[in-house]
Amino acid sequence: MPESQNDTGKKNRTYMSKELTTRAENYSEWYNELVVKGQLADHSAVRGCMVIKPYGYALWENMRDQLDKMFKETGHVNAYFPLFVPKSLFEAEEKNAEGFAKECAIVTHYRLKTDSENKGKLIVDPEAKLEEELIIRPTSEAIIWNTYKGWIQSYRDLPLLINQWANVVRWEMRTRLFLRTAEFLWQEGHTAHATKEEAIIETKKMLDVYAAFVEEWMAVPVIKGVKTANERFAGAEDTYCIEALMQDGKALQAGTSHFLGQNFAKAFDVKFSDKENKLDYVWATSWGVSTRLIGALIMAHSDDQGLVLPPRIAPLQVVLVPIYKGEESKPVIDAKANEIVAALKSLGIRVKYDDSDNARPGWKFAEYELKGVPVRIALGMRDLENNVVEIARRDTKEKKSISLDGIAAYIEKLLEEIQQNIFSKAKAFQQDNTREANSWDEFVTLLDEKAGFVSAHWDGTSETEEKIKQETKATIRCIPLNNALEPGKCILTGKPSSQRVLFARAY
């Protein structure tokens, strides 16, 4: 693009502000900068709470809509339950309460009044104290199972397959945009079943839905597994999870699906009569993914130039940038651009023609690279005369001159190719960074020098798991599903083990 190479002065100036700390320099800093400069989210005036900016929210909408479709295809319906959980309900399931008690926001009053000592200021009205405190839901099992009690009498009322899209609050001390925020957006499925078997099938089915979504739409490969007792959801009998690997070799739990047994049914006295009219407690599952997935997405694919977004969930899949000197060529380029945009839109492709005159092409190139738009099309006069355009892929940074004939079909295919390429790259990374350790020294060396998943033997006790965590900061991410049985010795204690489990340092 000779036309674009003229504006290096402006380009350099504006590139400066877009420049990111590199991953090699400081991975953590790179992430923090990218979330903000990539226009995904901002810190807010409220400790630990984020503002999800329009570009970040559009990404979340695409993820949410696809997940919602998958939930509905598997027979689930949406509903909405209160934000608040009265303290007496919150504490009903003891383990769940204990798990969340230390990090919950509590509403104690329902009115402010004017401060007689400070004009224009307000104070909490001590006379408006609630009789019973309200906990802002950190998760909704308590309020939902208290509601289910009124909905379930007979086996005919089962299964209940309900999902909720909502905000939840967990008062985390150390927060990071998307990865760990005091308030976050998520979905939580809460199902009720007549039998244990059916509930376990549901738990695993939703894990499969999560894995399919994260791999096929977010292009992030995951390991499906089950958590050890130490890492289980508070109140669950079993927690299934999908674990992803970030580019710095740390693991990230991307979604969990819990088999809750009859714990919540017992805590809230939810019984049903079966076909033989016998009463039994209801079996439960719950499962959730959150805006944390956006953090995983960023850390799995992005590079030192910015975001790399998989086409299937990218808010914008294609951007067209006109390159011209002199106003007289603009109408010619506009006409062709509008043609291409219409052709792409007719294929359902999310496309934008950025002909704004407040930035030069070089600035726009950097901007869309930072924002991870999968395909950029540059439209210059000379190219158009030759019936071609320049196409740049965000994932490989490859540029190609492509004929305008059949350009829309070409782009459609290219987007699919980019989706697959991003996944393949991440999959290769995951495989390259999953290693076996057969001794303590090897285990520690791998963690320190290579990071990634370390597959090793463990004696199956919580004590050993805890000791390993204290010594190395590595946790058991999961016992992979369909794990090969292989006798061996625990890397720490040397005690016998029947299978390897997956360790990693994690987010």
Next chain:
Amino acid sequence: MPESQNDTGKKNRTYMSKELTTRAENYSEWYNELVVKGQLADHSAVRGCMVIKPYGYALWENMRDQLDKMFKETGHVNAYFPLFVPKSLFEAEEKNAEGFAKECAIVTHYRLKTDSENKGKLIVDPEAKLEEELIIRPTSEAIIWNTYKGWIQSYRDLPLLINQWANVVRWEMRTRLFLRTAEFLWQEGHTAHATKEEAIIETKKMLDVYAAFVEEWMAVPVIKGVKTANERFAGAEDTYCIEALMQDGKALQAGTSHFLGQNFAKAFDVKFSDKENKLDYVWATSWGVSTRLIGALIMAHSDDQGLVLPPRIAPLQVVLVPIYKGEESKPVIDAKANEIVAALKSLGIRVKYDDSDNARPGWKFAEYELKGVPVRIALGMRDLENNVVEIARRDTKEKKSISLDGIAAYIEKLLEEIQQNIFSKAKAFQQDNTREANSWDEFVTLLDEKAGFVSAHWDGTSETEEKIKQETKATIRCIPLNNALEPGKCILTGKPSSQRVLFARAY
């Protein structure tokens, strides 16, 4: 349907539990029962908070998706801002703060601890008191304008056209499902503009979007107008509204769009530099509709048999019920039903074949009537032999035998006809119940004996408006847009007036 007339025993029994208080007996009771029996919402364990059940939430999803589409078509994008507003931000815009201070939920602590005196119980940890209290957003102007301060520097950053879908909390003392709940779901648009004119145009544009949505999708006719100073949103310069009329003759404010002037920009010091590099405060609008609309929908159209839902937003548009004796005819009916379902689905129609064997046809008829499904198709063997089905409209309760040839196209047209009919009926009701009063006696008599909108002269003062409210419980719903100027005398004071305004008792 001779086949269905046999099961009167069961029908009577099950009809009983479905029976509603009639509107004539007790309108308010009828509404409360209908919301619960129609499976839209339930009361929850939290004072004033509702559970939106799957059927009610599906209705909300249809409403939300259409509104969201209309917002996006008018150039808006979605974002998400924190649930919490620190008290110091909450009080920054004085009128807004004053307007909501008396009804807000306040978070004061962030941790629970075990109660040493009561095993298994939790208490608020006094050591985990927040330095600054957090208000749960009753509306988000404060947190959003505090954020906009960081986003807006120059005219190039304007306009900002942002919408948020969220839950908000207003601690109302007297609550009713959908109409007035402590927590509710809504959308709130918050836009920022360089000029006053542009902000006013935006305010009116969004009022038009609301009016179009409520009339064309919810089939509820509305009056567009502007509120008097007394009825204005706290912190607004002008509040525009759409007012709907319920079947009991009471008005319901269905949506509001506020021109906020520079009030919030001044409170949060949000300035921009214009093209001449001069600094000025930004101009603002905000606009919202909520789950309250579902209350309006119910009260505008439903009847003593249950909900009447406009096809465009009905979760289910068509239900097919098989009617047969003996298992041998079931496969024949199933085959035809599946054919019809496929044909309807291919036209994008939301349809369900209810062949569940745990209820008789009569029970199902009553159930879907209660739930307001616009079209019911009964499939009996004798009908099928004659190549017809029986089609029942929910709105008129009319039944017709219709040829199976071209049935899908017939239904598609019928749904549109039902949509129009529901609107026309409500529109006629609104017109019949809008009356002029030219004296105080006439005004009071109309309010007491006819209810509805009363169009009358008013002297333009807040004092008179307040007196009228105290004496009659009627408020000025709005000064209609494009109101005809007509000199007259105030019904209360006899002072001169230049136009009539619209009074009503209201929800």
